[in-house]
Amino acid sequence: MSRIAYVDGRYVPHRRASIHIEDRGFQFADGIYEVVAVIGGRRFDEPRHFDRLERSLGEIDIAMPMSRAALASVMDEVVRRNRVDNGILYLQVTRGSAPRDHAWRDDAAPVVVMTARRQLPPRAAAVEAGVAVITAPDQRWRRNDIKSVALLGNVLGKQKARRAGAYETWMVDDAGRVTEGTSTNAWIVVGGRIVTRPLGPEILDGITRAAVLDVARELQIAVDERPFSVDEAGAADEAFLTSTTAYVLPVTRIDDMTVGTGKPGPITARLLENYRRLIDEFVKS
Ligand code: PLP
Numbered sequence: 001m002s003r004i005a006y007v008d009g010r011y012v013p014h015r016r017a018s019i020h021i022e023d024r025g026f027q028f029a030d031g032i033y034e035v036v037a038v039i040g041g042r043r044f045d046e047p048r049h050f051d052r053l054e055r056s057l058g059e060i061d062i063a064m065p066m067s068r069a070a071l072a073s074v075m076d077e078v079v080r081r082n083r084v085d086n087g088i089l090y091l092q093v094t095r096g097s098a099p100r101d102h103a104w105r106d107d108a109a110p111v112v113v114m115t116a117r118r119q120l121p122p123r124a125a126a127v128e129a130g131v132a133v134i135t136a137p138d139q140r141w142r143r144n145d146i147k148s149v150a151l152l153g154n155v156l157g158k159q160k161a162r163r164a165g166a167y168e169t170w171m172v173d174d175a176g177r178v179t180e181g182t183s184t185n186a187w188i189v190v191g192g193r194i195v196t197r198p199l200g201p202e203i204l205d206g207i208t209r210a211a212v213l214d215v216a217r218e219l220q221i222a223v224d225e226r227p228f229s230v231d232e233a234g235a236a237d238e239a240f241l242t243s244t245t246a247y248v249l250p251v252t253r254i255d256d257m258t259v260g261t262g263k264p265g266p267i268t269a270r271l272l273e274n275y276r277r278l279i280d281e282f283v284k285s
Helices: 024-028 046-059 068-081 124-129 152-163 207-218 230-235 266-284
Strands: 004-007 010-013 031-039 087-094 111-118 131-137 168-172 178-181 185-190 193-196 223-225 238-243 247-254
Touching (some): 010 068, 046 207, 124 247, 131 152, 207 238, 230 247
Parallel strands (some): 193 223
Antiparallel strands (some): 087 111, 185 193
16 A cells, blocks of 8 residues: 655655655754654544644744644544554645745645554554663753754664664753653652653653643552652652653663663552553544
8 A cells, every 4th residue: 555645735755755854843953843643544633743743833933834623623534544543643734935044934835744654553562671771961952842843862772772682761950850751741650659751841741741641640650740860760660751752661671771670660550551541442432
């Protein structure tokens, strides 16, 4: 089956899909993106993704390219044309193309690109054994709350993890505290309380993070939204990471430190189980 992409108003074969060489997303990383989970052919947690998209666009002064309803119908079509039952939808909005100039023209028309592909949920082996993360200085800019396509710091961090045989890199601020993973939010469990960095310019407002906080409240597990250091993480009872594609994934090693017993912990398991329940309820709804 050939894949289909949506590019600036057209549905085109994926392998021939292209943008203008002076698209500002290409030249300046001047754009925003979203990755939405497609489960049973439908998009999970879509309103939160729309809220985050609208906020990120607003922060860099790009107008919503079309209404939510219009974006949703393009998303439906992209998912349908690619026959994605379970997978991800990628949506990108750039400031559009214009003769190269750092400052933008107010009449630039945003360019929307969407793709969808099948993708399996996290592998059972990783969930059962937990994954390793390494740590590295957070080298990114200072507005990581904006879901910008400028991902070089994240890309370099992820590659470092891959080369080290780890799943993820947890990035660390100048004060030695973990900000987040390169494509995931970072969490630890200490004395029965879950700890994650509070929202702010240093981290992305993860959609899975928000859902897991809801789950924790429902289960009456105490939550501390506060920064934590690498040493505290290494000494924690449990650790895990979250994202749209990783769900809730136990972390059992941080650099050369074993977390807790070295096996996924019980609170992480409860959070994952209940996050999966949310997904099941969504599928049945
Ligand atoms: N942090 C960063 C830097 C990310 O890129 C992502 C996802 O891509 C996340 C956190 C997790 O966000 P979400 O749960 O919305 O997938």
